[in-house]
Amino acid sequence: MEKQENKQPEVGTFACTNCGADLKYKPGTKHLKCEYCGATNDIPQLETEIEELDFEKFAAETEKKEEHITASFVKCSSCGASSTLEPNVTSASCPYCATPLVVTDAAEQSVVSPKSLLPFKIDKQKAKEEFNKWVKKLWFAPNKLKKASLNFEQFKGIYIPYWTFDTDSHSEYIGQRGEHYYVTESYSTTEDGKSVTKTRQVQKTRWYSTSGKVDHFFDDILVVATKSLPTRYINKLEPWDLESLVPFDKNYLSGFIAERYQVELAEGFEIAKDIADAKIRELVRRHIGGDEQRITALNTDFKSITFKHILLPVYVSAFKFKDKVYQFLVNGRTGEVQGERPYSTIKIVLAILAGLIIAGVLYALFSK
Secondary structure (H helix, E strand, O other), X not given: OXXXXXXXXXXXXXEOOOOOOEEEOOOOOOEEEOOOOOOEEEOOXXXXXXXXXXXXXXXXXXXXXXXXXXXXXXXXXXXXOEEEOOOOOOOEEOOOOOOEEOHHHOEEEEEEOOOEEOOOOOOHHHHHHHHHHHHHOOOOOOHHHHHHOOOHHHEEEEEEEEEEEEEEEEEEEEEEEEEEEEXXXXXXXXXXXXEEEEEEEEEEEEEEEEEEEEEEEEEEEEEEOOOOOOHHHHHHHOOOOHHHOEEOOHHHHOOOEEEOOOOOHHHHHHHHHHHHHHHHHHHHHHHHOOOEEEEEEEEXXXXXXXXXXXXXXXXXXXXXXXXXXXXXXXXXXXXXXXXXXXXXXXXXXXXXXXXXHHHHHHHHHXXX
């Protein structure tokens, strides 16, 4: 039997239950025959009824039942964010990218009313202190960046829109459980110029077909409903103390900016499903057990879906450097800072030159 390399399975492959070799499906067949050991492997099937649901229609009908509010929003021509304006403002810039806003273009829009929010816990001064601490720790940052951090006009407190979803999930899976075993293998090597035969223990994996069901309840899957901020940074502002949410009241918005959600409800739930999928696969692998696991088929049904529209507090600073916009975020509850940063080419070049000079001096000293 030809020896198989230990490698990751390709997409669309199934491990032979006898020797572990990767099998590929051949259209028109109902079983797979291993070309290495000749074993016949049945193609696993999920006994699940296929049900088609128009989720967007469902989401739209659900959204219509939700309470709406009407507010005046102005849309940024650069990044697309729609933000509220404070009363009597005659000029303003986008809190996300610092682009001047055309205030006369502000228009009233009806949106799903937030159910609750987390009020700002730290003030702008405290947020700036945390932001400045973060800036000072950045290596090779341009001096202009530090100056920009002192510009209060570019440091805004914004209520960021989020969707949260609660849902029951029922998942049926087909997979394989791999259990390790060891065999003694002989091999030849050279010692003191002579060829000798030795033995060693080699790990093998025996695969068993398995299937099962996993149920899980997801509470408050958090989906950011803006596309104006880098997802990789705003997600790092977590965790949020959602247990401290308070009922929505416009008074909390006084003195702050509130953004209109850019991610609609249906799109938000699709993102939530992706977030849930990672957890479900973790649970399935745990359910399969063994030393290794393969998930060859997975079907998940989500039921009893409920959602909330909430606002979470974030301080945002936008800094333009060489025609590029860098955004910095501060959690309005904890002071956690995340963001992009530019690098100073001059500082990097000077650091390299200094390093070369020091290396040259040390070389000269040791040479003597």
